[in-house]
Amino acid sequence: MLWTQANPRAAERQELSGEQGLVLADDLDEAARQELGWGSHMLLTATSAATLLVYWRGRVLLRRGLIGDEHFEPGAICQRAMDRDTLISMVKTALFPGRGEFDAVLPDLPAVVVAPIGHDGIVIVGGWSERCFTRSDELWLTGWVERLRTTLDQTSPRPLDSLTST
Numbered sequence: 001m002l003w004t005q006a007n008p009r010a011a012e013r014q015e016l017s018g019e020q021g022l023v024l025a026d027d028l029d030e031a032a033r034q035e036l037g038w039g040s041h042m043l044l045t046a047t048s049a050a051t052l053l054v055y056w057r058g059r060v061l062l063r064r065g066l067i068g069d070e071h072f073e074p075g076a077i078c079q080r081a082m083d084r085d086t087l088i089s090m091v092k093t094a095l096f097p098g099r100g101e102f103d104a105v106l107p108d109l110p111a112v113v114v115a116p117i118g119h120d121g122i123v124i125v126g127g128w129s130e131r132c133f134t135r136s137d138e139l140w141l142t143g144w145v146e147r148l149r150t151t152l153d154q155t156s157p158r159p160l161d162s163l164t165s166t
Contacts, residue, residue: 013128016050018066018106025061028155032061035151039144040064047140048132049125051106056121056152066126068106075101078122081114087142088114092130102126113138115145117152 022040024033036054043049044065051065053072060072074082077098081088090112093099102112102124111127123145127133 014108014110016066016106016108016126016128018051018068020065021063021067023060023063023067025059028061032151032155035148036062039148043125043141043144047125047134047137048111048127048129050128051109051126053105053124054117054121054148055124056117061152063105066106068104070104072104074122077101078114078124081116081122082119085116085118087116087138089133089138090114091133094130113141115141117145117149121149121152123148 024036028036040052040054040062041064043052049065051067052062053060054062055072055074055078075098077088077090077096078101090096090099093102093109093112099109099112102109105112105124106126109126110130111132113125113127113133115123115125117123123141125133125141
């Protein structure tokens with residue numbers, strides 16, 4: 001028999017714990033609030049994203065979608081994404097030994113994409129199922145993160161201890 005096409009089965013959507021919600025840092029200016037609100041809404045409605053977290057300059061600015069209440073600190077995978085300024089996609093988190101760093105975002109996420117906001121932050125997007133994010137989703141996320149970086153750079157000055165004199 002000759003096959004003319006393959007139709008792979010999509011991974012089944014998993015039941016994830018967490019409450020639907022939106023937590024936004026109180027001290028953001030209107031431009032940053034608008035950008036975070038628009039971009040996170042688009043990712044949650046146009047992709048297979050179940051949860052989204054934005055971490056910028058030492059603090060969480062946004063949690064949206066299914067959210068947990070644990071304190072988040074970037075681990076080795078997030079740090080690698082920021083240091084190399086490159087997107088990291090974990091299509092099946094069960095295969096990654098460092099997956100525990102994302103339990104503070106939402107426990108037992110089947111897929112995670114980490115997009116750096118330069119060296120100062122990250123956007124973490126957790127999916128409903130394994131292999132749920134497409135290359136198109138990753139490109140769109142990368143574009144939005146660049147736009148978000150510009151907005152955050154303009155609206156939140158660097159902390160004094162990170163400034164150097166010339």
